[in-house]
Amino acid sequence: MMVSIKKVALSALALTGLVVAGTATIAYAAGSYESSYEMKHKHWHFSGIRGTYDRAAAQRGYQVYREVCASCHALEHLSFRHLGDKGAPFFMEEFKNPNDNPYVKAFAADWQIPDIDPETGDDIERPGIPADGFPDIFSNPAAARASNGGSYPPDLSVIVSARNGGADYLYNLLVAYDEPVPKGMEMSAGQHYNPMMEGGKIAMAAPLQEGLIEYAPQEINDHGETKTIQVEATVEQMAADVTEFLAWSSDPKMEARKSLGMATMLYLLIFTLLLWLSYKRVWKDVEH
C-alpha cells in the first residue's frame, strides 16, 4: 500500500488540529472563581480583511479619552500630529501635512506641555503644538502610583495590542463593572470586581457612567465638512467609541496595511499562476 506522504502528513496535521481546537474551547475563566460573565463580541468596523476604522466613532473616542481617561492614562507613543495622518480620525485631504490641520492644532493647544522658558530657564507649561507628543500625566511612575492607590495606570497608546482579546477585551472591561461579585470573593478597599481581569480584581473604579460627558454635536469628514449628530453618551457607547479610538492608536497604519495587502495578495495570486503556467510549459515534454 503506497500511501502518499502528503496525505498522511495532512491528516496527522488535521487530527492534531482538531485535538487542539477541542481543548481550546475551554471557557475564558476569571481566576478560579465561578464567573457567569459572557463576553460580548462586538462586530468591529476594523475587523476583517477590508476593515477600516469608523472615523466618527474614533473622533468621539478621542473626546472620551480626553475628558475621562486622560486624568490618569497617557498616550506616550502618540503625537498630536498623528491625529491628522492618513487613516487617522481627524485626517483632512486639504492638509496633507498634519501640522497644518486646524483640528490637530486646536487639540494640541488644548494640552499643557512641560517646557523650559528660553529666557529664564525655568520649568513652564505651554500650549501644545502638533509636533509635540501627548504629555505624561504624572511626572514619574512613583507619582502615578501614589495618586492611584499603589497601582500604575497603564499607558493606552498600544493597549489594544497589549492585551489578549484586543478590542473585545477592552470593550468588555469597560462595560462589565456592574457584574455582581462572585460568592466567596473578597474585595479589599480600592479593589473593584471586573470579570475581564485575571483574578477578577481591578484597581481602577468604573471609569464610565451614563451621561458622564456630552458628545460634541458634529463629526468631521476628511474634507473638513461637519455633519450634525446627536449621540447619547451611554456606557456602552463611550466604551465602544474609546475602544475604536484606542484600536486606531495601537495600529494607526492598519488601513494602509490592509489595502496594500489586497493589492499584494492579488499580485501574488496572478504571479504564482503565471509561474505555475511557466512550470507546466518548461516541463511539458519531459518525463517526470
Place this chain on the structure above:
Amino acid sequence: MSGHPSTYEPKYAATRWLDQRLPIIRMGADFMGFPSPRNLNYWYAFGGILTLCLITQIITGVILAMHYTPHIDFAFDSVQRIRRDVPFGWLLQPMHAVGASMFFLAVYIHMFRGLYYGSYKAPRELIWILGCVIYLLMMATGFLGYMLPWGQMSFWGATVITGFFGAVPFVGESLQQWLLGGYSVDNATLQRFFSLHYLLPFVIAAIVGLHIWALHHVGQNNPIGVEPKSKKDTLSFHPFYTVKDAVAIGLFLLIFAYFVFYLPDALGHADNYQRADPLKTPPHIVPEWYYLPFYAILRAVPDKLLGIVLMFAAIAVLFVLPWLDTSKVRSMRFRPVARWFFIIFLVVCFLLGWCGKESPDNMVFSVGTNDAGDPMGLNFLWLSRITTLYYFGYFVVILPILGLVEKPKALPDSITKSVLGSHKKAEA
C-alpha cells in the same frame, strides 16, 4: 569544486579573462546547469524558500537597524517609532517579525523532508550536520532578536534562557554574569544581543554556502533514495527546478503576505507590547512557537539541570542521526514500518509544541476528580513526558533497531524506471 565536471565555456574575451582568474561565472553556470534528479517533488523546494527567507531577514533587518536604538531606555520607543513614523516602517517591521516565523516553518518542513527521505545518510552526513549547525544558529539568532523590542516577553524570556547557564555546575553563576554583563538582564545584555543578532545571520549565510557546496559535491538525494545512474535520471537545475522552486516560492509568499498584512500579531504575544518591567513577571512566560517543543522537553524533567541537558540533547541527537539510523534504504517510501513511526514522530512534535504552550498543571483531559478535589486524567506535564520519551526513543531506539529488522520494499532500479513506472500506472 563539485563532484560533477564543469561544462562552462567562456564565450567572450572578457569572460575568458575573468574565468582564468576567478571562475565565478563558471560557478554560477555550473550551479544553473547542475544535473538534478528528475523526480524531485515540491518538498525539495524548501531549500530555495529558505534562501529567500534568509535574504529577506537580512535586508529587512539591516533596514530596521537603521532606525532601531539598542538601549533599554529607547528600544521599545524606537520600535514604535518605526511602526508609526518611519516611511513603510509599518510594513518592514512586521515583515521581519513574521519572516522569522516563516523562516522556522520552512526549516522544519525542510528538516522533516530530510528525515523522511533519508537525506542525512551517506554520503550526505555532512550536509545534514551543517544543516543542524544552521538550525542552531537560527535558534540563537531568533532568541537574540526577540529580546530587541524590549517588551515583557523579550525581557522575561531572556531572563529564563540566560538563567539556564546559571545551572551549569561550578562555573554557572560566573558564566551567567559574564553572558549578561551584569547580575540580571539589563542594558549591557541588550546591546551585546543586538551586536550578535546582527552578526549571526552572516555566519549562517557562510554555513549555508558550505551546506550548498557539500550538496553540490555529492548531488541531491531524491524521493526514492536511489542515486542517479546516468544522465537520463537527471535534468538541468535551470530551468526545470528554478521554475519549480519559483512556483513553491510564490505559494510560500502568499502565506507570508497573508500573515504580514492581515495577521501580523497572530504568531507573537500580546505581552510584548508592554514595555519590559523587571519588577513584574507576566503570568505565562512562553517563547515563540518555534521553540515550544524544546520548552516542553525542558519542563518535562523535574530537575533543573537535567531539564536543560535534555533540552540541548534533543538538538544534539540530530547531529548524530546519520549514525543512529542503521537502515540501508534511504527513503521511507520503501520503509513501510518506519513510515508509521515517522508519522507518529511528526504528531509527537506537534504535541510537544502544544505542551510547551500550555501550563504543565493544566489538564489535557480530565475524567473526574479524586477525593481531594483535584482533577484526574492527563495533564500537560505527563503528556510532555510521554512525548519526550517518544522523541528520544525515535532516534535512539526505534531507528537503530528498525534498520536492522525491517523488511523494506523493493527499490526501483533507477530514477527513470521509477518515473516511467508511475506514468504507466497513471495511464492504466
Place this chain on the structure above:
Amino acid sequence: MSETITNDDHETVDEGKRDFIYIATGAVAAAGAASLAWPLVKQMGAAADTLAAGSIEIDLTKVEVGQQLKVLWRGKPVFVRHRTAKEIKDAVDTDIAKCPDPQTDDERLVANPEGKLNPAFLVMVGVCTHFGCVPVGEAGDYDGWYCPCHGSHYDTSGRIRKGPAPTNMVIPPYEYLTDTSIKVG
C-alpha cells in the same frame, strides 16, 4: 539567439519561440521587484517626526526692534531680525552691482497674503555660505553680520560683501500666516 537545453535524451526546452508565458511572467516579476524595491528605498527618507519638526511657526511680536531671534529649524539656526529703520535704509540703498552676489533687499523678502512686503523683518538661515559657521550679528564692516571663522562680512540684508563666502545667506522657505506670524518650512 535560439538556445536549447538538453540532456542525452534530447529533452529540450525550446526557447526559440520566446513563449508568451515566459515574457508575461518575467514582466510581472519585474513589476513586483520594482514595487518591492520602492519601500526599501523610501524608508531611508525623512520619517514623519523629522518632517513634523521640519516646519515651525514664529510669533514676530516677540522680537523687538533692533533684536534678533535665533531659532533651530531643520538642525540649523534661523535668524529672525527686527531691523531698525537705518538698517532697512542701508539695505535698500546699496548699489547691488558692487555685491559679489547681486540681490535686491526686496528679493530677499517674502510678501504677506495681500502681496505686501515687510522689510522690518529679515528671515534667513544663519549659516555662512563659506564653510557653515554661524555668523555674529551687529558686527562686521557693513553693520550686518560677521563670520569669525574666515572673515566674511555680510550687510544688513544678509548679503555677502567682503570675504571668502561666495553667496548671500540663504532665505528659507517661509510664509506669513498673519501679519505677525510666519511659518518657516
